[in-house]
Each structure stands twice: as structure tokens, then as C-alpha cells.
Amino acid sequence: MNISDQNRSATFERLLRPHLDRLYRFAWRLTGSKAEAEDLFQDVLVKLFGQLDELVEIEKPGSWISRVLYNHFIDNRRRFARQRLVSVEEGQLPPGGVDSLPGPDSPERDAERADNIMRLDKALAELSEEHRHIVLLHDVEGYKFTEIQEITGAPVGTLKSRLHRARARLRKLLSDGGTF
Amino acid sequence: MSCTHINEKIDDYMDGALDDATTALLDEHIESCDSCRKTIKAAQSLHGLLKDYPVPTPDAAFFDQALAKATHVGAARLRNRWIMTGFGGAIAAVLVAWIIGGMLMQTPEGIDPAANIPGVTMALEEPRTVNLVFSSATTLNDAVLRVSLPTGIEVVGFAGQREITWMTSLQAGKNILPLKLIATTPHGGELLATLEHDDRDRTFRIRVNVT
Numbered sequence: 055m056n057i058s059d060q061n062r063s064a065t066f067e068r069l070l071r072p073h074l075d076r077l078y079r080f081a082w083r084l085t086g087s088k089a090e091a092e093d094l095f096q097d098v099l100v101k102l103f104g105q106l107d108e109l110v111e112i113e114k115p116g117s118w119i120s121r122v123l124y125n126h127f128i129d130n131r132r133r134f135a136r137q138r139l140v141s142v143e144e145g146q147l148p149p150g151g152v153d154s155l156p157g158p159d160s161p162e163r164d165a166e167r168a169d170n171i172m173r174l175d176k177a178l179a180e181l182s183e184e185h186r187h188i189v190l191l192h193d194v195e196g197y198k199f200t201e202i203q204e205i206t207g208a209p210v211g212t213l214k215s216r217l218h219r220a221r222a223r224l225r226k227l228l229s230d231g232g233t234f
Numbered sequence: 235m236s237c238t239h240i241n242e243k244i245d246d247y248m249d250g251a252l253d254d255a256t257t258a259l260l261d262e263h264i265e266s267c268d269s270c271r272k273t274i275k276a277a278q279s280l281h282g283l284l285k286d287y288p289v290p291t292p293d294a295a296f297f298d299q300a301l302a303k304a305t306h307v308g309a310a311r312l313r314n315r316w317i318m319t320g321f322g323g324a325i326a327a328v329l330v331a332w333i334i335g336g337m338l339m340q341t342p343e344g345i346d347p348a349a350n351i352p353g354v355t356m357a358l359e360e361p362r363t364v365n366l367v368f369s370s371a372t373t374l375n376d377a378v379l380r381v382s383l384p385t386g387i388e389v390v391g392f393a394g395q396r397e398i399t400w401m402t403s404l405q406a407g408k409n410i411l412p413l414k415l416i417a418t419t420p421h422g423g424e425l426l427a428t429l430e431h432d433d434r435d436r437t438f439r440i441r442v443n444v445t
């Protein structure tokens with residue numbers, strides 16, 4: 055199906071808008087920083103505009119769109135180097151990260167939460183990229199295994215095995231660090 | 235049910251994917267095993283922590299701006315894709331140099347030095363190549379270059395088009411875009427070249443005289 059030039063923008067926006075929030079969250083999960091997430095997100099929108107003729111043919115394009123983003127991230131890893139998940143000593147963490155994410159609770163609870171998130175950041179950074187991605191997609195963002203298979207190309211059995219090992223490693227890292 | 239079984243089933247247990255009978259067996263073991271109880275508690279804590287793992291919300295206008303930019307840049311990419319190449323061999327034609335970032339516009343040899351803006355003179359109906367030279371301190375991916383032409387000046391191969399847009403990438407160093415122009419009327423005018431990258435844009439002007 056070919057779309058006339060006049061209709062391309064409107065069609066693109068109509069198809070993409072329902073997926074923008076989830077796509078942005080995915081970009082942030084992969085990159086770990088606002089600036090990198092926005093760059094990745096923007097790159098992918100430009101790319102998707104060029105694939106509009108293909109996009110309109112897909113009945114439920116959510117996973118397909120996520121796969122485009124994932125592949126773009128993988129192909130440009132060095133450019134979208136994960137900024138936030140760096141291994142640093144406590145006290146050397148960059149300012150403006152988790153501390154800028156206030157919660158709905160008391161200051162003490164917020165401080166504890168921020169501390170836990172920082173520890174989680176560090177623990178996730180210790181995982182391999184594949185293990186980190188499966189945790190972020192499945193346990194954090196709630197993607198189903200079949201969706202993750204479609205996005206990453208890895209079989210469901212492999213994904214389950216990765217998740218099992220990733221969770222075990224996270225539990226150990228956080229237990230050893232005193233979080234649990 | 236042993237501790238090994240718990241370790242094997244812990245993910246399905248946490249995800250609620252076990253049948254009732256197996257779940258009951260696991261519960262029974264966990265009740266009587268300090269080590270497994272500790273493991274399950276850690277798994278539950280991790281589950282809660284991951285569910286609470288935040289994503290900063292983008293600025294309110296970000297999605298609208300991203301969509302607008304995607305359609306603008308995406309459309310430009312579809313129209314034409316000229317890739318600039320690194321500045322290599324000798325350039326015989328007129329050069330217009332522009333230093334990105336430093337905002338320094340150079341008026342090289344061969345271009346009217348008296349004018350505030352560089353100029354080029356060409357004969358009516360005789361094609362002439364003007365090389366636009368861009369110097370960039372860093373690589374610029376997905377830059378958009380837009381050339382706006384005065385009436386009566388055309389880019390050869392783009393008859394009748396007053397504005398041409400390219401999606402391009404600039405390498406660190408010098409990059410050249412050869413622009414083959416032809417004057418179809420004797421009036422001349424100003425050619426505008428605008429380079430956009432991220433939120434920045436720079437425009438420079440070239441005066442085109444026709445004899």
C-alpha cells in the first residue's frame with residue numbers, strides 16, 4: 055500500500071502515537087539516561103517514518119516497533135552507551151540521577167527508595183547485556199516472553215533460562231550488598 | 235520437595251505459573267526451610283524493587299516535537315539522500331567554507347571580498363559548480379541540509395525546484411557538497427543554505443550574480 059505524501063504525516067502520527075510512551079520507556083531502559091533515550095527514540099521515529107508503507111500493513115505493530123528500536127540500539131551500542139549504569143563507588147554516583155525521582159512517601163521512605171534504586175542500578179550494571187535486557191523487559195516493563203522473542207529474536211526457552219540466571223545473580227548481588 | 239526443586243521452580247512460583255498442587259508443595263517446604271524461606275523473601279523483595287524501578291517522564295512537548303521532527307527529517311530522507319564525502323582532491327571551483335560551531339564564515343579566494351556575503355558570478359544558461367564546504371569538529375549524523383534558490387537559479391537535475399532538502403551525515407573535518415547550478419534568467423539573487431542538526435541550525439547566504 056502506498057501512501058500519498060500528504061497523508062504520510064497524519065498516518066504516521068495516528069499509527070505511532072499509541073505506542074510512544076511504551077517505546078520511550080523501552081529506550082530509557084536500554085540506555086539508562088534521558089539524553090540517550092531521547093536520541094534513540096528520535097532516531098527510531100525517523101527510521102519508522104521511512105518504513106511507513108510496511109508499518110501500515112501490520113495489524114498489531116507494538117512488538118514490531120520495539121524490535122526496530124532494539125535493533126537500532128544494538129547496532130549503535132557505542133553511541134547509546136549506557137550512561138547511568140556505571141560501576142562506581144558509593145558517594146561517587148553522579149548527581150541528578152535517582153535523587154531527582156521523588157516518590158509519594160515520606161522523605162525517609164524516599165531516601166530509602168532512592169538508595170535501593172541506586173543499589174539496583176549497580177546490580178543491573180553487573181549483569182551481562184542479555185541478562186539485563188531480559189530483566190528490564192520482563193520484570194520491569196511487563197513484556198511477555200513471546201513479545202521479547204519477537205523483539206530480540208531469542209527463543210522463549212533461552213529467554214526463560216536467561217531470566218532465571220539473571221534473577222539469581224541479582225538476588226545474590228543485592229543480598230551481599232545488604233539490600234535484602 | 236527439596237531445596238533443589240525450589241531453586242528450579244522459583245521463577246514459576248514467583249510468576250504464579252505453577253498449578254495449585256505444586257504451589258502447595260513448595261509452600262510446605264518453604265515453611266519448614268529457613269534457607270528457602272530466605273531465598274523466596276529475597277525474590278519477593280527483588281520483584282517489588284523491579285516493579286518500582288522508575289522511568290523519568292519526558293517533557294510534555296517531547297512526543298509532539300519528536301513526531302514533528304521525524305516527519306520532517308524522514309520526508310527529507312525519502313526525497314533525496316546525498317551523502318557528502320570527505321574533502322579529498324583539489325577543488326577547482328569556487329569554494330564557500332563554513333565552520334560549524336564556531337560560527338565562523340570564511341570568504342575564500344575567488345569570492346567577492348568586498349561584499350559582506352560571499353558571491354559567485356555565472357553566465358546565463360551555463361552550468362557552474364559551486365562547492366559548499368562544511369567543516370565540522372565532530373561527526374554529525376542525521377543532519378538536514380536545505381538549499382533555497384532565488385528565482386531563475388536552479389540546481390541541474392532539479393528544474394523548477396526552489397527548495398531542495400537532503401538528509402546527510404557530516405564527517406569530522408571538511409565535507410563537500412558540489413552544487414551544479416544553472417541560471418535560467420539574468421536576475422540572480424541570494425542562495426540560502428541551512429544545516430540543521432539536533433536543535434541547532436546555521437544558515438549562510440551566497441550572492442549569485444548572472445552576466
